[in-house]
Amino acid sequence: MKKIAVFLFTSLALHHIGAQNLIPSYKTRADMVSQANINNNLLEFSNLGVKTTGSSENTNAFNWLKNKYLSYGYAANQIQEDPFTFWGGDSKNLVITKTGTVYPDKYIIICGHYDTIVGPGVSDNGSGTSILLEAARILRNIPTEYSIKFIHFSGEEQGLIGSYHYADNIAYQGNVRKQDIKLVFNIDQVGGQLGNNNNTITCEKDISGQSANNAASAAATQELAVCTGLYSPLQTYISNAYSSDYIPFEEKGYTITGFYERIKSNNEHSADDTLANIDPVYVFNVGKAAVGALQHFAVASTSNDILGTHETAAQKDLETVNIYPNPAKNLLTVELPQSNLPFNIELSDMTGNVLLRTENQRNIDTTSLNKGVYMVSVKTGQNHIIKKVIIDK
Known part of the structure; x- marks a missing residue:
């Protein structure tokens, strides 16, 4: 993922906090993000090697992800393989659907890519991959009004190939919108550099492509920043969406937002993007923010009686x-x-x-x-x- 190094500071004082208050059950679930699980996911992702799109390592990573969801208790009919072809061969996106209780045909997509180039890509994007897995584990049995799709894209590093395939052929078919998507929430490169002061996360809003969806994206990104303050210890900056898997959806008119590390590690797309250089506590804290925000966007149950964490x-x-x-x-x-x-x-x-x-x-x-x-x-x-x-x- 390539980013523009332009950031605008955002304080929680600038947000409409009155519209978003801390919900105890949301906080309880955000606090269920496990540092041990994050560490283990990052280690396993690292051990899968260089996951270049179309490679055997890429296939192994896909199967590893699929088996993770099965281990969490997701049914086979909730797990979809989305194959695509490109100039370098074949690969697959992995799509897991959790059906909403009120709006089953309207979706919150939380996504990140699992392909890498050159190195194992533990930050870009093992970090986002690990957070998606934890969010799916924690929320599996939590009722949400809107359906959630957890999507792991391949082909991002070759030009958003997997996400373009999904946006152009599944979300849309020709000029016909086939999926009603409320929001696309992308998580890419949130690993940080070990040793940096990783206390701030960048929340990304839409400035490119279509303009009709910019206001909705700005509002969603503001809500994302507020959720970050409510459910994690992180501070927030607002910046601009650029060159990651939300872009194909933005071009179709959908509303997008995302997370990206604030202090760039500058080791993406290199052999230095390894487990030794990542800050796992930062990934853990971004995970808490993501679980809190995902519940907000999907309107999760506020009952504390159903926690379904799949953790003994x-x-x-x-x-x-x-x-x-x-x-x-x-x-x-x-x-x-x-x-x-x-x-x-x-x-x-x-x-x-x-x-x-x-x-x-x-x-x-x-x-x-x-x-x-x-x-x-x-x-x-x-x-x-x-x-x-x-x-x-």
Whole structure:
């Protein structure tokens, strides 16, 4: 994704907060975004390699995504493969539909691309991919008035090929609008650069193509910024939509908005777009903002009785695992909430190579490791958590 480096500061004081108040159930669900799940999604995405459109790695990524949705409990009839051909071969978009209770034929699309070039593309766009997965997991059993389509596009890096295919052949057919789309909410490159002050997210509004939809986009983007302040710790900037998967929809007259990192990491489309360089906490916070905003746009149930998180109590307990010191020198200590459970620990480098394995051992000797960033995976039964640690000799 390429961006224009022009930003306009937006304070929450400029928004019509009176029209949007914090909804406790929305906040509860936004807070269910799991740092462990984000980290694991990013690691798995990284391990899939360079996912160039049409490659076997791209196909593997598609199948990985499809299996994620099946594991969350989405039915086969909710999952659609959208194949397309292009000058370099064949690829597929993945479309998951969650039907609305009041307006089943009117859609909120939340989307991001999963193809990459040169490197594994953990920020561009493993970050957006990971957030879509968490939003889908959390909201699977939450009633929403409008239908939601979670769409993972391929071919973005070759010129928005997958999203143009969808907009031109499914949302539209010829000059006939086939899908009533309330909003397209795109998430692309929100990984940040590790070490930057990643406390602000860019909210993107429409300035290109058709002008009749600009006012609606500006209003939606303002609402997105307010939701960000309500459901995450992030501040917001308003900038302009440019060269990502919402553009084909904008050209068809649909309303668009999106998220993009505020401080550019400048490693997109390079071998440096890796797990070692991404800021997973930033992705986590953008995920909270996205889940809050998606509920607002789709008008989710305000009841706290139906949370449907597909997360066990054991997994929630595991998220309280404490690994210290961090940074460490020669010894890491792992504290688990339940000391009587058997557990396995794997320590891997940022390319996914496992360097150390232990069973039921809470103290890990790291003297053999070089200075750098590593991932620690703690597993108990079917549950696991992954945390990033720094070894500083």
